[in-house]
Amino acid sequence: MNVRFKEVSKRFGDSVVVDQLDLVADDGEFVVLLGPSGCGKTTTLRMLAGLEDATSGNIFIGEDRVNDVPTQKRDIAMVFQNYALYPHMTISENIAYPLKVRKIERGEIDRRVNRVAELLEIGALLKRRPRELSGGERQRVALARAIIREPRVYLMDEPLSNLDAKLRVQMRGELKRLQHELGTTTIYVTHDQAEAMTLAHRVAVMRAGKLQQFDAPMTIYNRPANRFVAEFVGSPSMNFIEGRVDHSARKFASDAFTLDLDESHLARLSGCDRITLGIRPEHIEVSTTEHPDTLAAIVHVTELMGNETIVFLRTGGQKIIARASAEFRAEFESRVFVKFETDRMDFFDPDSGLRV
């Protein structure tokens, strides 16, 4: 079942939390709403759940406009950030709740509870109560309660954020697998760009209530629509260097350094004067020996990650972050040389932030 937001806005008093949102999640699609806290992503999800009313605009699940449909009639399932398990019920009663309120017959309930419990490997916990469970187990129970029915849409509000790092990565994989097998449209809210990249078919990046970009993860990463998306997605973050285009000298000139531009850059940048250059850390080569077309830089600090080394540099007044191989070593304040992969450079309008 697809989900559509048509010019949906939400205001709390004077503050606009969601601003004219247009978004379509296709049937069976895994859509992640990504953004910093306060960007309106959770409010968007809650409007879809019917826990908040949209101030204006239309929300559709399939062909039905659901704005005026109460939560319990929307045929959805939701996993909450804090799981919201019913503390006075056993795990089995928790999972069975959506069936019980629909007055499904006892034997059928038991069969289905056992089936999802098996699927999520929580069969041994069925007689316990939520307070006796670990965070990871509670998370599974919350998932089980969501998938025991076959709702039209799954809604997930940061379901992994209360887990420790290792468990989060594990559950992330299982969640992706589960969604693939169930094939149910899923709207997932997170502020963690790694979750968004790994889980989503498409990522909707939001900021201050506005949709910034809605695309496949690799498109978001490689062709960010604006500076905000470029900065928010990717770790360490993209480097941004303010400067000017010198069309006659065919150069990009910042306070710190100048770079030669090729024909394709100049074509893109025709008519531009001031410009922000963006380049991801992995597209900057660092070496201790000087080559043609390299810039001299000073090492501020290096972070050994095991599989790679993150190098924090400065050249002129400009700070730059680069990714180097795991073997790369350099002393504090030592002089190194960097080379930008010019075909991977992005340019942004310094005023609007839009990609050029």
Added chain:
Amino acid sequence: MNETPNTNKADPRRRGLAGAKMSRAFKYILLGVALLAAIAPVYWMVTISLKTEVDQFASPPRWFHFAPTLEHYYDAFFTRSFAKYLTTSLTVAGLSTICAVTLGTLAAYGLARFKLRGKLDQRLSLWILSTRMFPPIVTAVPLFLMMRDLRLLNTIGSLVIVYTALNLPFVVWMMRGFFRELPRELEEAAMVDGDSRLGALFRVILPLVTPGLAATAVFCLIVSWNEFLLALVMTQTDASMTLPVGIAGRVTQYEIKWGVMSAAGVVAMFPILAFAMAVQRYLVRGLSLGAVKG
């Protein structure tokens, strides 16, 4: 000079142990005094109810040695109307508690969960509380006139209405606090799972606030059970009189029926005691711990 710091080092530990013993002993003494203060009047009342009138006025008082008799109980509950007062009291206290807790809980849920325009929910809560900010006697005369016009004087109904009104603000504020402690996500989850709001309230929220509900009900029952002033104003007939009014009625111009009053007093203690014991296990908090978060 060298030894002083050494003893100083050793001392705090010893003082700690001795101090702990001292403070524990002190705690028990304090508890003993409090217990004595609480139990003594009850003991006094119970013994008076069992003494003959001669023993009641013996000087020095006969604390333990007297010939026990049940004559005052017989007098109170068989020759006089105390049995009737008792059933009236039970009915009034029970009904008004049920009404106050039901209405108050629903109101409290609404006030705890719904935001109204212009902070009306908060203003409404405060206004409800404000009805308890003046002494009840202020309302006695208007209530009397209202009940007279409704032809409800000398009826159990009048007392049920008045006590419900008396307890409502308390129930609303208590229950509002308990509801607010519960995470909103619980009923949101229930509604997403397909339950109505009322269904979520009864199946998810109320079971979690049972301890609060029990405590609130005990308090309402005690207030209604012990209320004297308004009952005195509203009811004058034997058929509609509650125990406190009935007991006080034994203080007459010519004599004070200590034995009958004490016997009725002893009996009056039991319903509340029994109810409190019955709900005691619900009074223990902590059921909702571990509801959320990992």
